[in-house]
Amino acid sequence: MFPVVVVHGGAGQVPKERSEGSSLGVRMAARAGYAILRGGGSSMDAVVEAVSQLENDPFFNAGRGSLLNIKGEVEMDAIVMDGKTLGCGAVSAVLNIANPIRLARLVMDKTSHVCLTAEGANRFARSVGVPEVPPESLVTEYSRMCWNKEQEEKKGMGTVGAVAVDRQGNVACATSTGGVANKMEGRVGDTACIGSGGYADNQVGAVSSTGYGEAIMKVNLARLILFHMEQGQSVEAASGLGLAYMESRVGGLGGVVTVDPQGHWAARFSSLQMAWAAAQKDTLHYGMQTGEDFTHIDL
Amino acid sequence: MFPVVVVHGGAGQVPKERSEGSSLGVRMAARAGYAILRGGGSSMDAVVEAVSQLENDPFFNAGRGSLLNIKGEVEMDAIVMDGKTLGCGAVSAVLNIANPIRLARLVMDKTSHVCLTAEGANRFARSVGVPEVPPESLVTEYSRMCWNKEQEEKKGMGTVGAVAVDRQGNVACATSTGGVANKMEGRVGDTACIGSGGYADNQVGAVSSTGYGEAIMKVNLARLILFHMEQGQSVEAASGLGLAYMESRVGGLGGVVTVDPQGHWAARFSSLQMAWAAAQKDTLHYGMQTGEDFTHIDL
Numbered sequence: 211m212f213p214v215v216v217v218h219g220g221a222g223q224v225p226k227e228r229s230e231g232s233s234l235g236v237r238m239a240a241r242a243g244y245a246i247l248r249g250g251g252s253s254m255d256a257v258v259e260a261v262s263q264l265e266n267d268p269f270f271n272a273g274r275g276s277l278l279n280i281k282g283e284v285e286m287d288a289i290v291m292d293g294k295t296l297g298c299g300a301v302s303a304v305l306n307i308a309n310p311i312r313l314a315r316l317v318m319d320k321t322s323h324v325c326l327t328a329e330g331a332n333r334f335a336r337s338v339g340v341p342e343v344p345p346e347s348l349v350t351e352y353s354r355m356c357w358n359k360e361q362e363e364k365k366g367m368g369t370v371g372a373v374a375v376d377r378q379g380n381v382a383c384a385t386s387t388g389g390v391a392n393k394m395e396g397r398v399g400d401t402a403c404i405g406s407g408g409y410a411d412n413q414v415g416a417v418s419s420t421g422y423g424e425a426i427m428k429v430n431l432a433r434l435i436l437f438h439m440e441q442g443q444s445v446e447a448a449s450g451l452g453l454a455y456m457e458s459r460v461g462g463l464g465g466v467v468t469v470d471p472q473g474h475w476a477a478r479f480s481s482l483q484m485a486w487a488a489a490q491k492d493t494l495h496y497g498m499q500t501g502e503d504f505t506h507i508d509l
Numbered sequence: 510m511f512p513v514v515v516v517h518g519g520a521g522q523v524p525k526e527r528s529e530g531s532s533l534g535v536r537m538a539a540r541a542g543y544a545i546l547r548g549g550g551s552s553m554d555a556v557v558e559a560v561s562q563l564e565n566d567p568f569f570n571a572g573r574g575s576l577l578n579i580k581g582e583v584e585m586d587a588i589v590m591d592g593k594t595l596g597c598g599a600v601s602a603v604l605n606i607a608n609p610i611r612l613a614r615l616v617m618d619k620t621s622h623v624c625l626t627a628e629g630a631n632r633f634a635r636s637v638g639v640p641e642v643p644p645e646s647l648v649t650e651y652s653r654m655c656w657n658k659e660q661e662e663k664k665g666m667g668t669v670g671a672v673a674v675d676r677q678g679n680v681a682c683a684t685s686t687g688g689v690a691n692k693m694e695g696r697v698g699d700t701a702c703i704g705s706g707g708y709a710d711n712q713v714g715a716v717s718s719t720g721y722g723e724a725i726m727k728v729n730l731a732r733l734i735l736f737h738m739e740q741g742q743s744v745e746a747a748s749g750l751g752l753a754y755m756e757s758r759v760g761g762l763g764g765v766v767t768v769d770p771q772g773h774w775a776a777r778f779s780s781l782q783m784a785w786a787a788a789q790k791d792t793l794h795y796g797m798q799t800g801e802d803f804t805h806i807d808l
Contacts, residue, residue, distance in 0.1 A: 296727040296759055302601070302697065303626045323696045324723045327602045328627035330695010396629010397622045398601065402697075405704045405729040424623045428595040430704040430732050437736050460595055 215243035219485035221465030244489035276388020293381035293410035302402035371418030399423030405433035421464020514542035518784035520764030543788035575687020592680035592709035601701035670717030698722030704732035720763020
């Protein structure tokens with residue numbers, strides 16, 4: 211079994227002027243996650259590091275760069291799940307946190323709960339010494355430009371995530387988002403919903419989802435794909451089946467990155483594009499359009 | 510196919526002095542839901558009516574009677590799902606609302622979102638004319654007594670819910686809760702998580718869950734049971750398999766009510782007790798201890 215990390219930068223339509231930055235961002239995040247795996251680190255450490263990098267990168271709709279809600283505020287959701295224990299942590303509608311994915315992990319590690327929301331999540335952050343950042347530090351020129359534009363136009367943009375398998379065969383997932391542009395205050399999407407925005411189980415595999423959150427929730431996309439794998443489908447086939455079912459049953463587009471404990475991996479999407487990158491056996495794979503799989507050897 | 514509604518009043522240990530009130534409450538709620546089905550009403554109307562009655566009944570941990578968080582406040586979660594469309598609505602950590610289940614349905618019916626949380630959910634309530642009630646109107650002597658008692662002692666108390674099938678063969682679920690006693694501010698449990706606290710799909714059936722929320726979320730209990738039914742298991746066997754898996758994999762106890770579109774139903778629990786009632790073919794079934802199934806004919 212070869213350790214692997216697979217990263218996505220959100221399913222949707224990547225504007226032309228942002229495509230190089232997005233591709234570069236997911237490749238750097240995959241490298242960062244892989245460096246941890248290669249050093250013998252855990253899949254949980256790898257996915258949290260990869261997603262933190264994407265949260266810090268203003269090209270993505272998570273952390274800095276999050277799309278704004280109807281009031282022009284950044285409200286973020288994030289989730290992590292550990293396939294060994296089924297332990298999970300999530301935050302929803304949290305404000306003024308640079309790395310919601312690290313806060314979600316602290317919910318898992320430091321509380322008896324799975325999910326904390328809104329002011330309760332911020333209160334927890336303060337109690338464990340996670341600093342609040344000025345709201346404007348998370349807002350970019352681009353996210354402000356998207357604000358109050360026709361909502362439909364931007365619906366698909368979203369959500370970063372990662373899945374990984376480490377040397378011990380443990381799988382993990384992490385997903386983080388600013389949500390859909392112009393969302394209602396307090397809207398929680400699939401990202402904070404265990405089994406929708408992500409799921410990880412050492413007996414089956416791990417999935418991180420992106421796309422139209424309301425559709426992803428209706429079909430429990432991450433868990434659905436893992437059920438197909440339990441029925442004997444490959445990571446690739448199961449990911450395709452899950453996305454096709456979501457599109458036919460509830461009309462939603464999206465994308466996923468998926469691994470199994472043997473280190474097989476897939477990056478699939480039904481949206482126009484999804485920036486993704488995977489690192490395994492010292493090789494970096496990446497793409498953005500359907501069918502693309504570029505490789506860099508000697509990572 | 511015979512329309513049916515199945516109601517639960519929460520898995521856990523029902524204190525002796527509350528057992529008669531709890532049993533009466535679930536029977537009245539099942540009758541109210543069944544009256545709607547018998548009149549040709551929808552399964553969605555039936556489950557919302559049944560759960561609203563339980564929210565209004567101070568014997569249950571939902572609406573009035575909700576257990577208090579660490580600050581001594583009532584913060585409630587609720588979910589509805591419509592098996593015909595997979596449409597769903599949820600609220601989490603909402604304050605000062607008499608019937609969160611009706612607010613969850615309004616999220617489904619009146620917004621493009623699935624879940625609204627905390628102040629955002631309250632803001633939505635105001636925008637659609639749902640009145641806020643004084644916080645103390647939801648607090649009972651019993652919930653105040655439980656507050657700050659040893660948390661372990663009360664862990665299992667919780668959550669009301671219902672599933673139903675109507676004459677058209679449409680299934681629906683509804684679940685509502687005040688959450689676990691002495692929970693952290695902003696804690697969201699399984700109830701607001703699609704696929705954990707409830708799931709409904711006309712092609713398979715519907716489930717409403719109760720029990721230790723953090724365990725229910727880790728295994729996506731409601732969706733898991735429906736996957737077993739898709740593999741050919743009966744409502745009874747699938748419910749038992751889901752609960753047994755949860756106990757063995759993550760150590761949590763709970764209970765469920767389950768239906769399939771043909772009108773087969775089950776009320777199963779791994780906890781010590783669960784007050785439940787089911788109405789079908791003008792007969793009321795009910796119980797609270799393992800193995801009990803009392804019947805009243807001529808409902």
